[in-house]
Amino acid sequence: MRVAIFTDTYIPQVNGVAKTLKRFTNYLKDHGHSYHVFAPKDFGLSSTEDVSRLKSVPFKIYPECKISFPNLSKMKKTLKEFNPDIIHIATPFTIGLSGLHIAKKMKIPLVASYHTNFDHYLQYYNLTFLENILWKYLDWFHKPTQKIFVPSKDTLNHLATKGFNKLSIWTHGVDCSIFRPALNQNEIKQKYTINSKYTICFVGRIAPEKDLETLTKIISYTKQRFGKNLTWVIVGDGPKKEDMIKNTGTDHIIYTGYLQKKELVEIYGICDLMVFPSDTETFGNVVLEAMACGTPVIGANAGGVKNIIRNYSTGILCEPQNTSSFCQAIEDCFHGSEMLKHMSKKARDYALTQDWNSIFNQLVLELERIIAPQPPILFSKKA
Template identity: 45%
Template sequence: MKVALFTDTFLPDVNGVAKTLGRWTRFLESKGAECKVYAPASVTEDDPDPFRVERFYSIPFVLYPECRLAIPNPLYIRKSLHAFQPTIVHCATPFNLGLFGLYYARRHGTPFVASYHTHFDQYLSHYKIPWVEPTLWKYMQWFHQSCSKVYVPSESTRQHLASKGLNNLEIWSRGVDTQRFQPEVNRQEVLNVYGVDASKFILLYVGRLAPEKSVEVAFDTFAGLPEHIRVDAHLIVAGDGPSAEALRERYGEQHNITFTGFVQGEALAALYAAADVFLFPSATETFGNVVLESMAAGTVVVGAAAGGVQDTIEHGVTGMLCKPGDVSAFVETVKGLHASPEQRRTMEHAGRAYALQQSWDEIFAKLYNSYEEVSKVGKISGLRPDDMRMIR
């Protein structure tokens, strides 16, 4: 099997999509498959594997500046694909690079799959351009019509795309490294790094600081707690993004709110485990990797009852769900958890037990089998004469 993967983000970028695709390519290679990744140039650091990843000059994507839109070199891509001769094309983006994958597959009759990672349609209102949505969905329907499979990370995402007219949807879930994300940690040592009193009731948010993440709900929840709880509590916000500066200006001077900036690796795993409650109010997640990471670390999650988050959390068993944007519901839930350490412990154990069942190897094995099925079914066709003449 020879896989050409087209994506707008890849390692060493640090986000859920890049990490998942990086794991997937390593799994494929462990099975003897060959991979060629086509991705934008990374702005974080040098590519650790330049021989496997073809990089292209890129510009920030307006809805997600941390993700890049590549400016492809058509001649170079054509030569690269001709030399590689993929047996399956996988597009993890419907945008610039994804178009080249689509047109190559259609022109050469190569089996073609796609994966859906981000609810860009739900971002539009947050960025004050909701009028773009009808055009976006027409484009998405056109792009995915040739796909043998469209892989989605959760049941709620599958239902959302089905309602928009997309077909051949199959769930490709997400796993978690339960050896890295685990409950055993020296709480005081971890929190000392951030100057936080370990005796406090610790609320944690981890994620991108951006409008579509509804981060303000976490701050409003903290502010809405009764005084006797709030003075005994501390909110830690781990992440960065376009809203970071404004949030720091508004909340950064409060002694019981700490902005850590971007945290990853072992430091992030330890931070999850050191917290008492993980607050995640985002209603736009296709999955929500951070939710599963927190559960694996033995920290109860209070999340929005929307998107992929509601598919991961069993309300009242492995975590708690609140109506999206309902600050009063989040406040009451946190109050209840503060008052009942025993309830927290029960849900923490249940969340950890659920996370232990989410094996990357099993998830990837299913996806690999799906690839093989697609490859056996055969080729696609349907390239129109006016479709991307430069790829010929």
């Protein structure tokens, strides 16, 4: 199978969409399929045999996605040479639009994947007046597709209520051979000068849609409640990082910036809990990564996160934007050491069932059915 992927975000950008697509292309290559990715030019990277890099600038509202300036004639030429069986659009921006246009013009089977709840983002950027326009655009954009893949049951239900059909769940997995419990916690804690009894982390883009207001209030409460017995580790970067540092201070709080995989696994491995108040996630890759490392997650009972966490088993689900709910959950965990150990084991056990190969095997089967649909079964009439 030959798959052309059109996306406005791709590695080396650090976000769930880019990492998922890279993992998918690795799978395709390892299993004898071919792919070609059309993606933004970033960090000075040039095009390769498998990836066409297009000139781009950051999208102001969502810098992880780029606004590119595609050369349609050049893209068509590249695509004709690649001769894809199917086109997969991963984002609804300019590169995604190019893929949509070319698929229709060249009559190539077309699917899309829906990774971001843009409508939920609007409230955090004071742009809710654009919601109706946004949904009209997304409806128009996805209408020509033969299938829309979504990462969670919650996202599927959300789109279904907006009138979308041809929906299918393409969930996400985790590599448990990489994301695993730490065996050398003391060494890692010494590396980061962590001497406290408890450690909590937050991992994600430091931007409004992650509900930083609630996170800041949780940090403020726990600092007063646990003092020097608790260290927070904030992993990630983003437009609100400096504001957040100003609001939380740095006393018993470590801001690491973006971390490479090895260091990220170390942080997950030394933390007693991860707190993740974001209510805008279609899935929540970092939640599953933390669980794979044996770190229970206290997350918002919303979006894709609520489909990952099993309440008071692999973590705790809290009312979105309710600081008291999150703080009570932290209290429950720290006052019940046996419960914390139980959740740690259950979190790791659940993550072990979320295997990427099985997930991609199913996705490829669905793509193959679209490329070569099975003929209808004809029943002969009884005499």
